[in-house]
Ligand SMILES: Nc1nc2c(c(=O)[nH]1)N[C@H]1C(S)=C(S)[C@@H](COP(=O)(O)OP(=O)(O)OC[C@H]3O[C@@H](n4cnc5c(=O)[nH]c(N)nc54)[C@H](O)[C@@H]3O)O[C@H]1N2
Ligand SMILES: Nc1nc2c(c(=O)[nH]1)N[C@H]1C(S)=C(S)[C@@H](COP(=O)(O)OP(=O)(O)OC[C@H]3O[C@@H](n4cnc5c(=O)[nH]c(N)nc54)[C@H](O)[C@@H]3O)O[C@H]1N2
């Protein structure tokens with residue numbers, strides 16, 4: 001099957017034939033070789049040495065790096081990774097890529113005029129190479145000046161992003177630590193991934209729920225009869241992880257198939273996992289999932305199929321929710337299957353059948369996170385848990401719900417090894433001066449960054465509180481790419497001008513780096529020492545992520561950069577506590593060893609032995625194989641109450657009622673999103689599904705040979721249904737223009753019946769490549785979907801991103817084709 005999977009991966013979604021793939025790979029090899037010949041691209045240690053292999057790891061998996069004469073020449077996956085990621089080769093490419101940031105660079109206008117520089121020309125690529133001393137003096141000087149003359153509220157250090165794997169190389173913790181030592185800064189809360197879920201779940205089940213161990217795969221294989229993947233693409237999203245992925249879910253799928261478990265995929269796209277399991281594909285209209293879940297609840301209620309005992313013992317507020325289902329709630333609409341059929345385009349008889357199927361046998365409901373990365377995204381996780389509660393199998397083997405089988409393989413049983421903890425703490429703010437309330441919040445919801453820039457001093461609401469946006473002047477971004485991840489690029493470009501100074505620390509010339517004033521060249525993971533686990537939950541092994549090659553050009557590790565800055569701010573000793581990176585690796589290991597020795601769970605050798613060997617693997621005890629989430633709670637809901645107000649699953653929330661938000665009512669509710677296909681006077685006819693990229697992790701590896709596997713006409717692929725394409729005269733491989741009132745981009749058409757009509761897909765993360773930065777509605781030549789998406793909070797409760805809430809149109813592009821240039825470094829770089 002694994003071979004199958006690999007084959008599929010190569011030929012899937014973008015209908016890439018095997019032959020085309022093979023010719024693509026051979027040109028890739030040529031491409032990689034050409035990259036290696038870039039002038040000046042040489043490793044430093046050039047002493048003649050026999051080639052060797054070093055085991056290390058990345059978001060894409062553990063691998064052996066081959067090193068020959070100081071050069072990282074090739075890689076092969078770790079032999080225990082039974083489903084290696086096809087994108088892994090890109091990890092080698094980024095080290096030597098043409099978009100590598102080689103030297104510290106400063107925007108010419110900023111170098112000449114400092115904070116008085118014209119900000120409209122940011123992004124024009126006119127950079128000047130400077131010495132490290134000059135760059136660090138500029139950064140430290142501004143941080144010091146702002147702290148002394150303004151205050152910590154003038155610096156935005158909410159830097160968000162997926163950086164690289166490794167417990168030491170966490171540049172966001174380093175930034176926080178440095179800023180806290182310097183007197184503080186404005187930070188950010190939650191994330192782009194699941195902020196709506198993280199906002200609502202504490203009220204419903206008393207925790208985030210989508211983190212930590214989940215009912216094990218074994219429990220599902222042995223007990224589940226029907227499994228529903230709702231807005232989830234587990235084959236795709238499990239390919240990567242924050243720690244090193246163990247890729248164990250793929251074996252799980254094999255076993256599910258063997259066990260004959262019935263699978264249903266509710267998704268506008270027919271994804272690979274669905275085909276693999278011969279699943280029923282329900283091609284739902286995007287953003288109508290809450291209506292579908294609620295209508296299934298209506299059937300369970302009116303046909304008296306729901307689990308009365310579970311509802312009585314384990315939930316709170318069912319009466320209010322029932323009233324809502326029956327048309328006696330706040331909107332006075334009865335939530336019949338016919339009502340939902342009109343919204344979802346899933347026939348009423350199918351909705352009734354789903355209700356029956358779910359209660360007749362053991363059912364596991366599995367949700368991804370796309371349905372909450374939407375306007376009113378809080379409603380989805382709540383409706384989902386409400387439905388699972390009415391089915392009543394929560395806490396039973398193979399039953400209930402899971403909001404994270406699609407990432408980190410959280411259903412893999414855990415070994416007894418302690419989890420590794422980060423090598424450094426961000427600490428707390430050294431309060432050089434008080435932080436008056438009127439100076440604004442010390443932390444903003446992460447996706448409200450542009451709102452903050454547009455409305456300094458203004459009030460916003462978040463999770464029952466009223467807060468003030470601070471007046472920030474500088475931002476320092478490290479380990480993230482906001483010019484890919486944030487929504488509504490044109491609005492963002494304008495708002496970004498509010499910053500007097502933008503500092504970006506990365507190893508590649510992303511759009512974020514191009515739109516910065518000061519650019520600091522960091523190393524990739526393979527140019528420094530670190531340590532990481534395989535499997536965030538399974539903890540299958542610890543891997544010594546030993547440095548593979550010396551830092552290229554003038555790059556420095558994040559730790560070296562922050563240490564140098566700390567020294568300039570007179571905070572060197574406090575920042576490092578005298579430790580090198582390898583000392584911190586040792587400390588991380590020592591802490592794990594101390595726990596393991598005290599609890600006598602696993603035997604860990606001395607650090608030197610581990611480091612020399614490069615890996616320790618752990619066994620999974622049989623008792624961990626069949627763990628069931630919420631089993632204790634179900635068994636005794638009084639003794640093992642949930643940490644909610646009532647100790648039960650809250651189907652109605654009094655704390656949320658008190659907030660009085662019309663955009664987040666006190667029980668799961670269907671609320672029409674800002675933009676969707678069911679809208680009466682919709683401005684554009686197609687729903688843009690900007691889900692996560694199959695062959696990348698966000699924008700990472702975009703500038704590598706991996707691009708050649710999936711790009712169409714040198715651009716990001718845009719999947720479109722056969723009928724929609726035909727109606728527009730679009731053929732497979734055509735360049736198309738995707739547009740709406742917010743922006744426009746080019747993309748390469750992939751015509752397919754694996755996407756339902758009226759929905760198009762442009763995966764997030766293509767590097768932003770504007771034609772003309774002076775144009776407020778400039779065309780992105782390459783296919784950054786966030787030129788199209790709206791920048792609105794999910795609701796006042798979570799203020800999460802609503803990235804998926806987006807209507808567009810597509811047309812065949814017939815104008816002169818602009819060359820994609822974003823992967824070449826700026827002229828002087
Ligand atoms: N439309 C739309 N937009 C979305 C989403 C969506 O579904 N639709 N999803 C959202 C989600 S869930 C997320 S998590 C975000 C992801 O957004 P990001 O996390 O910002 O995306 P990445 O491409 O992972 O960016 C990481 C950056 O860190 C750099 N980097 C890697 N390692 C290091 C290191 O060791 N040191 C330094 N200094 N830099 C390093 C990389 O080169 C890269 O530029 O995107 C969000 N945006
Ligand atoms: N390969 C790869 N894996 C990744 C990432 C990556 O960039 N690349 N990113 C990681 C990160 S940071 C995160 S947060 C997770 C994200 O995990 P998710 O949010 O679960 O992933 P998405 O791909 O955005 O969406 C999952 C599925 O939902 C479907 N979908 C979209 N809109 C709707 C809708 O309205 N209704 C329904 N029913 N389905 C819908 C999409 O077609 C897609 O197949 O993935 C992680 N894993």
Ligand SMILES: [Mo]
Nearest residue numbers: 191192193194
């Ligand atoms: Mo994410």
